[in-house]
Amino acid sequence: MRECIDLMHRTMQAVSERRVVQPLRSVLRMPADRGMLGNMPGYLAEPECFGVKLVSLIPRNKPPQYSSHIGLVVLFEIEHGQPVALLDAAEITAIRTAAASGLATRLLARPDAGDLALLGAGEQARSHLEAMLTARALRRVRVWARDQGKAARFAEVEGARHGVRIEVSPAPREAVSGADIICTLTKAREPILMGEWLPAGAHLNVVGSSIATTAEIDTEAVVRSRFFVDCRESTVNEGGEYLRALKAGTITPEHILAEIGEVANGSKAGRESPRDVTLYKSLGIAAQDLASAHYVLEKARAAGIGQTVQF
Incomplete structure (x- = not known):
């Protein structure tokens, strides 16, 4: 990874x-x-x-x-x-998507970030756990999924594979409480993560939605965040969370602060304060x-x- x-x-x-x-x-x-x-x-x-x-x-x-x-x-x-x-x-797809989130976490999360919340317990949750363990020294890991049995199996199998304890959370709000790295990795068509729940200083990797008509996070979460993307062209055409906030009039096109590659090459700033909520919107590109x-x-x-x- x-x-x-x-x-x-x-x-x-x-x-x-x-x-x-x-x-x-x-x-x-x-x-x-x-x-x-x-x-x-x-x-x-x-x-x-x-x-x-x-x-x-x-x-x-x-x-x-x-x-x-x-x-x-x-x-x-x-x-x-x-x-x-x-x-x-x-x-x-499984590996490169998580690796791109790992890059975003490396560049945008606080240096001391180590409390991970995974929303979703499927293929991308497995690869994202490995990527987050690579990007930061994790001290706590929580997972939530609609199917709590699936979340429990994930916690058991992936915890043993990586030698970490994984807690199963009963709901998304409980999963992200106090978390400073949050990965949304679901097939949700409507938001499962609300902006009012986000702790100050958290970093989000928003991954599950890849078409314009679906969104894993609500508009308040978009508004609260310093918003970074993999590719501007993809986001303005396919980024459901961004497009909903734009249509609602709560953000302008300038809300996209940079592509993650611009942060990587030093031409654009990433996190500016320990209390910033940073967000990387992943759509996946060729x-x-x-x-x-x-x-x-x-x-x-x-x-x-x-x-x-x-x-």
């Missing part, structure tokens, strides 16, 4: 310095809310490559049998446009997938693993 957080540090700087090309993702929606197919193409200048992630999002999928995100990342070399790698999009895919490809080549197919 630490390697991927470092990779996201470089990648998000490249995004903010416009050394990538990534059109907005296109989404095919199947009838009756059966699911979606996302198409996320992009180009990286360094390491130079291009490719696409094709990923299905099926709400009824239940890990570990079926990931909520299933698909492929296809990577091409730049000289002749030949495909050079075909990778599992579910694994890449550059993260392609950088991760290229990194995995180079590691596989060096280790002599993987299957080779001649075209």
